[in-house]
Amino acid sequence: MATIDNQFDTNELVINMGPQHPSTHGVLRVVLRLDGERVIGCDVVIGYLHRGIEKLCESRDWTQIVLLTDRMDYVAAATNNVGYCQTVEKLMSIEVPRRARYLRTVMCELQRIASHCLWLGTHAMDIGAMTVFLYAFRERELILDLFEEYCGARLTYNSMRIGGLPLDIPPGWDKKVLAFCDIMQTKLTEYEELLTHNRIWLERTKGIGVIPAEEAIAIGLSGPALRGSGVKRDIRKDEPYAAYDEVEFDVPTGKACDTYDRYLVRIEEFRQSLRIIRQAIEGLPEGPIVGKVPRLIKPPAGETYHAIESPKGEIGYFIVADGKSTSPYRFRVRPPSFCNLQALPRLIKGHLVADVVALIGSIDIVLGEVDRGSTRSSFPS
Amino acid sequence: MAEAIIFYTLAALILAFAVMVVTVRNTLYSALLLAADFLLVALLYASMNNLLLAVIQVMVYAAGIVLVYVFVVILVNLKRPPEQQPDRGRYRPIGTILAAAVLGELILITATGALRPAPAGGAEAVGSVENIAMELFTNYLIPFEVASMLLLVAMVGAIVLAKKEL
Amino acid sequence: MLVAVTFMVLLERKVIAWVQVRLGPMRVGPYGVLQPIADVVKLMTKEDITPVRADKIVFTAAPMIALIPALIVFAVIPFGPVVSIFGREVALYITDINVGLLYIVSVASIGVYGIILAGWASNSKYPLLASLRASAQLISYEVAVTMTLVSMIVSAGTMSMIGIVNAQYQQGVWYLFAQPVAFFIYFVGGLAETNRAPFDLPEAEQELTGGFHTEYSGMRFALFFLAEYANMIVVSSVATTLFLGGWLRPFPNIEALSFLGIIPGWIWFLLKTFIWLYIFLWVRATLPRYRYDQLMRLGWKVLIPLAIANVIITATVKVLV
């Protein structure tokens, strides 16, 4: 990098954003190369939250792993639990009772709303609208209360078991969920009043970080970030799990492939989630909550990959069982945050410093998931 | 008496700051001292009841021109320590002699010239906004317009020069 | 004055907290009213850190350069007319110079030095970037604001702050209604000049981790803080004087409302200024932040042409009527 030394000629300035920075959502580090205010290149450095979860999982037995999956995407722990449990169920061909499947759907969607609330709050905060942040957290709090009532924890729920649920819902919980849905519905319009037609918001998000559909697929985007580019891919629809084949919902997609469309897609997902929750709660069947699970969980030798739609995208588990031990032979996660983060250098290039934070917010990453056990520690631009 | 005290204090400060401007090593300090010097000159104008000019001096000189200098100094010094090599121009002796000679000459002229006492005329009225504006927009209208052209040309020139690729 | 500034900070925290369904500071005194005192004590007793590679002299001087202009502007702001208190004539302003408005503009523009020097002296990248942003922003918006002030001068026929209030009394209308465009430009420009949201780019926490005062701590940081709020009060009180008739009561020429006259002028003045400050906070709590290029575009391509057009129209009307 000879050009960095004689600065004035090229006007290149290297700035280290993070790992301690208010808007890198944790400990992400982005090394920006600036020409004035314009970003001409960046390196994303990860690994500051590395805890080796994948490796840890290979020395825990199958039930203990549920608790480790909480710690990956710690703002959407329930979804991670569901993904893992379903993978093992697939490996062992366990039938999950219908009630458990319905409740899993409810949990996943509540979790989606909670995660999107966090995303909306921080995304708006990054762009400078700090009131939305507190409004969104107020509603997230309600969801956390619901989860606390169900499983006692507010963040790392450990709320699923292989073959079903650890416990049935407390009495009256379903009513509270429905009441929450009504509250959320009105609060959504409140958020939208503050942002969707706000001129400054439009100027800050429209045309920022455009990534066309083909490129999005090539990079491996998933979830709202992919749907924002107009690709109608949602595992809930395409490969239904839990009770998603029994409820009705739409998959919103964007057209302009920019930050604003990704925002719109997520806002619409709030509504679809509410719709799913209402249907699932109203159609909640009676019955057992755990299927026929052997006392000692020991899947037969084999390998499987199973993915579900987490709030951030496709979270997939690849598990190899050797059929002998009580822990997986190989445990590997395909985290949506990690794969979506790959798009960041591509998105940032050519935008201004202020857009960097908007784009980090727009792809919605959680560093716990990014650093769940990777060996590569940086993406070159 | 008060007038004299104000004048001598201001004059001493102005000259002291000016000397520092041309002798200080660090270019940024030079520019800042110049800004301070201009503020003092503005105070001098104010003490002469030229409020309009004092305000213009602050607005254009201290906050405008010198700020641009500060910008350039910062840009130029971005990557390296200010002025490593001693800045001793070849012309320093000549400059000193010349400056001293002309200064002596001017002092002689003004000291012996024995100017008449100021003709009667309200000093207040001379520096007032109305009077200056009247002069500016009647007798000096054409120079005024020419000055505006000059500024326009300067602006265009500066933009062209500052562009990266010509 | 400085006390007013510290309580301004409390007001901001409270108002924004209420907007955001929070309580704001509650611990120090009833409803947190003594919070400013605690803040001041905290800031004064904190360690004053000077970075090793910083330019010590400039680093120390910058906060003062930022604060002093903000305070000396108050010399020309009239809180009220000459009133008699216990039979003595007391002027509720410090001085009335006939170039009052220009004085405000010129003195306020000195404050830019504080910001740019702070960024430079910190010898750090984020502050430098922020201070360059800040000074470019201040200079750009100063042009627009000054142009609106020109149209105010044309309307009032004087540059004295007292004269402008009196002109509003004689013409029987607050300039808010006579000059709505100028009012709008002044308001936007004022937001930008005080670095308030949605133009708070120089201290955009989410982008630049705190802007030009990133490296400052303790009392020096407090001086920057005071300067920002003092500037807000300056902008608000100038706006009150120019557009809301200063110390005049509402509808000063309608006899039917003369009962409002029992409230002294300075209370009206403070009330109007307070409304302005409240709007500042309200805007901050509501709007996202502009991006740098958008900010510049707004300043140069919208506000300045609008301001120039406003001056021309005002002058034409003034000549014709």
Place this chain on the structure above:
Amino acid sequence: MITQTHYLLLSAALFMIGVFGVLSRRNVIVIFLSIELILNAVNINLIGFAEYWGNSSGQVFAIFVIAVAVAEAVIGLGIIVAFYRNKETINIDEMNLMKW
């Protein structure tokens, strides 16, 4: 009593400091700053005379001088920046592109 002579002397001294700066420094920016000092000396002179004669022309000329100074500063700095881009120096002795 402060008379015209005082202002003239102040102006002369300031002027000479400026001249000294122009001649003795090699840093272009400092040379420009010195030129600003010279222009200020002229302004003090003009205002002193304006007061002496009780005539506003002096102030008007001071305003013109300021306008010219602005133009000069802007163009001069533009040239400095352009030069610095190409040559990486602001030393006046190396500004000899026109010399052959």
